[in-house]
Amino acid sequence: MSNQTKIRTAVIGLGWPGMQHLKGYIACDRSEVIAVCDLDEKRCEEVVQEYGIPIFFTDHRKMLENGEIDAVSVCLPNFLHAAISIDALNAGKHVLCEKPPACTAQEAQAMADAAEKNKKKLMYAVVQxxxxxxxxxxxxxxxxxxxxxxxxxxxxxxxxxxxxxxxxxxxxxxxxxxxxxxxxxxxxxxxxxxxxxxxxxxxxxxxxxxxxxxxxxxxxxxxxxxxxxxxxxxxxxxxxxxxxxxxxxxxxxxxxxxxxxxxxxxxxxxxxxxxxxxxxxxxxxxxxxVNSFDEETKHFVDCILDGSEPISSASQGVTLxxxxxxxxxxxxxxxxxxx
Ligand SMILES: NC(=O)c1ccc[n+]([C@@H]2O[C@H](COP(=O)([O-])OP(=O)(O)OC[C@H]3O[C@@H](n4cnc5c(N)ncnc54)[C@H](O)[C@@H]3O)[C@@H](O)[C@H]2O)c1
The missing domain is CATH 3.30.360.10 (Dihydrodipicolinate Reductase; domain 2)
Structure with missing residues (x-):
């Protein structure tokens, strides 16, 4: 990350929280949103058009093959947090995952293990x-x-x-x-x-x-x-x-x-x-x-670029x-x- 000045981000799940992450990355001068993903193709089309995002995907696995993406937000129903965050971490992406961390502590532990194994940041979006x-x-x-x-x-x-x-x-x-x-x-x-x-x-x-x-x-x-x-x-x-x-x-x-x-x-x-x-x-x-969502996404981006630990870390997600x-x-x- 030493010479990189901007993190290239993508958002998976374009419900209300996904849109807050997207706007947070757009507001952050150290990030650039290059893709979004949702099962709902029409929703993707609306979002890329409104926010000028270069590409969209309806399958997160296809999106994760894109080597340009550094980091993703996982803004999906709770039962998908662990599986899709782990897919993203294994694909070499940093992950900002919405609350709750997962459905169980066992899932959160598997997410923390994947972050450690792949040496990527895993942060939880606990906006308060x-x-x-x-x-x-x-x-x-x-x-x-x-x-x-x-x-x-x-x-x-x-x-x-x-x-x-x-x-x-x-x-x-x-x-x-x-x-x-x-x-x-x-x-x-x-x-x-x-x-x-x-x-x-x-x-x-x-x-x-x-x-x-x-x-x-x-x-x-x-x-x-x-x-x-x-x-x-x-x-x-x-x-x-x-x-x-x-x-x-x-x-x-x-x-x-x-x-x-x-x-x-x-x-x-x-x-x-x-x-x-x-x-x-x-x-x-x-x-x-302040806008708490903007502060949250900014913190995630700063942690990646500056090599620091997110305040809402993978291990805290397990304890929570x-x-x-x-x-x-x-x-x-x-x-x-x-x-
Ligand atoms: N921080 C907050 O204040 C806040 C507020 C609301 C929800 N949340 C959290 O955000 C997460 C999402 O909640 P929501 O209200 O947006 O849910 P939702 O069901 O309204 O929307 C989720 C979006 O994900 C998409 N999706 C579902 N499966 C997908 C898949 N496999 N691949 C790609 N896209 C997929 C859906 O099409 C939908 O657009 C939940 O974990 C929830 O707890 C956080």
Whole structure:
């Protein structure tokens, strides 16, 4: 990569997230989009025309034979993340894969192994880490401004909002790996866990419920959770409490909160809770307003060109999936599980 100044990218899967990746690469002056791929030929035609992309493919294997492409975004239904990311890594491409990393930790491990074997970057697109307030808060935490962070609380709560997706893949466990937890809980968990320094999980208590299948059409298979709650304990003594719902008879909303020995914080909007001389004070700094998807793709491109490790790395993807697997396992076994 030493003399290369631009990464030649391609996007596989042109749904909403795929389009955010595409726009991010276009906005990045260190990348150039040279191809897109989707099973839907008409969709490919529309996208190449609108964005002036040189070529499109309807078969990812054909696209991966193209030696010009350095890196690909995998923006496909969850059950394709591992197989197609591994194909891309084996074809010598760097991979930015959408969340969740995979359907299971075992799949995420196979992806990490393929990245290592081929000496290519594998980054996970966990976009909440890239907001201006999350980036600023992470710097404050790493500077020790909140002291020791011993508790985190995060939720992604929809009162009503069960996604179905093309051919119902979101609500079919064999294609999604799970429901609300793996789809949106992953955002909340990843963000709070990363802010806490990505400690090693040791024990998990989880409860997953599936109570709203009657809201989806009868001909669609529905065997996933629509509300999941968990507590995770870490080797360093810290804990996280998590909730994720697609449907619940309570108010919706999203939050990430952290408690430290010197101060606490929450995101959206960034608020710092601290005190001076026994008085509560507001020391909340102004967070920059950025496009999180643009920041995410830029980080991936920078890591490739600069030879640095992505902040959402292949190994973190494995641990994240171990936590999600652990929550489902704990729920099934109706007891705490050790990792
Ligand atoms: N980061 C975010 O905020 C965010 C938001 C939504 C979805 N996602 C994630 O992005 C991924 C895709 O979600 P989506 O909502 O776009 O799904 P989707 O089903 O709407 O679209 C996926 C696209 O991939 C195409 N596709 C399917 N199989 C393909 C194959 N074998 N080869 C090429 N193209 C193929 C489909 O034709 C479709 O255009 C999921 O993993 C989801 O969890 C992330």
């Amino acid at each position: 880490r890239f907001s201006g307030s999350a980036q600023l808060l992470k710097k404050m935490i790493d500077n020790g401004e909140l002291g020791e962070i011993y508790f985190g609380k995060a939720g992604y709560v929809r009162r009503r909002g069960i996604p179905i997706g093309r051919e119902g893949w979101f609500v079919d466990k064999s294609k999604s790996g799970g429901g609300a937890l793996i789809d949106i809980g992953v955002h909340a968990l990843d963000c709070v866990w990363w802010l806490m320094g990505a400690p090693k999980p040791v024990a998990i208590l989880g409860a997953a419920y599936s109570k709203f299948g009657h809201l989806v059409p009868k001909d669609i298979k529905y065997d996933v959770d629509d509300a999941t709650f968990a507590q995770i304990r870490f080797e360093n003594g810290a804990t996280i409490v998590l909730e994720a719902t697609w449907s619940i008879n309570l108010p919706g909303g999203g939050y990430v909160q952290l408690a430290g020995t010197k101060g606490g914080a929450q995101l959206n909007p960034l608020t710092i809770y601290t005190e001076e001389n026994g008085e509560e004070i507001n020391k909340t700094p102004d967070a920059p307003s 999936m171990q936590m999600l697997d652990g929550i489902y396992e704990s729920s099934e076994k109706k007891r705490e599980v050790q990792l």
